[in-house]
Amino acid sequence: MKRPRTWRARLKGTTDDRAAVRLLARASVHLGRDSSALLLFERIGNRSMMADDLYLLGVALSRTGNDKGSTEVWTQGLRADPDHPQILHGMIKVNLKMDRFFEAAAEARRLAKQPAWQARANELLGRIQYARNDPAGAVEFWQRALEHESELTV
Amino acid sequence: MNALALGLAATLTVTGLWWFHARRSADSLDLGLMAYARGDYETASNLARAAQGDHG
Numbered sequence: 779m780k781r782p783r784t785w786r787a788r789l790k791g792t793t794d795d796r797a798a799v800r801l802l803a804r805a806s807v808h809l810g811r812d813s814s815a816l817l818l819f820e821r822i823g824n825r826s827m828m829a830d831d832l833y834l835l836g837v838a839l840s841r842t843g844n845d846k847g848s849t850e851v852w853t854q855g856l857r858a859d860p861d862h863p864q865i866l867h868g869m870i871k872v873n874l875k876m877d878r879f880f881e882a883a884a885e886a887r888r889l890a891k892q893p894a895w896q897a898r899a900n901e902l903l904g905r906i907q908y909a910r911n912d913p914a915g916a917v918e919f920w921q922r923a924l925e926h927e928s929e930l931t932v
Numbered sequence: 933m934n935a936l937a938l939g940l941a942a943t944l945t946v947t948g949l950w951w952f953h954a955r956r957s958a959d960s961l962d963l964g965l966m967a968y969a970r971g972d973y974e975t976a977s978n979l980a981r982a983a984q985g986d987h988g
Contacts, residue, residue: 795984801964802980808973 796822804834812838829859836868845872861888863895870902874909882906897926 803818815838819831827835832855840848849872855865866889873882883906890899904919964979 798961798964798980798983801961801968802977802984805964805968805973805977805980808971809977 796826800831803831807834807838810841812842816842827854827858829855829862829865832858833862833864833868836865848872861892863889863892867895867898867902870899870906874902874906877909879906879910897923900926 806815836848836852870885886903900919900923904916907915960979961983964976968976
């Protein structure tokens with residue numbers, strides 16, 4: 779049976795047991811079992827957390843009402859992988875919500891460099907421009923987003 | 933002589949059981965990773981538990 783090497787490499791820690799804990803933690807977030815996931819990520823330990831782990835930990839923290847903790851781990855995740863698309867996407871939304879347009883726009887421009895995320899990045903850039911009272915600029919970005927419409931449905 | 937044979941048999945049994953357990957855990961983990969990759973998180977979760985030997 780062929781092994782999924784990419785996923786295995788990304789999920790594998792120093793031991794198979796840690797890889798199993800990592801897998802369980804990640805799956806738990808997707809299943810909405812946030813409190814279990816938080817305990818499991820704690821077992822993995824901060825030093826062994828990968829950017830994907832930090833993204834999912836941030837999701838679990840946010841859903842359990844800890845928005846500050848979520849932002850902190852996403853910031854940590856971007857230090858580990860500055861182009862992590864899901865973290866960038868999450869951080870843009872957080873910064874937009876907090877009216878931190880400069881940071882949101884910088885992250886959105888970085889996200890837009892990734893082909894699979896161009897549509898979502900442009901949609902968010904449009905929202906940022908709209909919030910900056912620039913409806914014409916917003917429309918321009920939304921038109922660009924529509925050019926990559928098929929990505930939005932993925 | 934009997935003691936030596938018994939010792940050898942015990943060592944082989946323990947090694948065999950350890951190997952079987954390790955192999956089964958590795959298989960569960962691989963299958964769990966595949967389930968995760970295809971978005972089947974419930975199966976991935978169950979297989980991750982099996983890979984841990986339910987220590988988690």
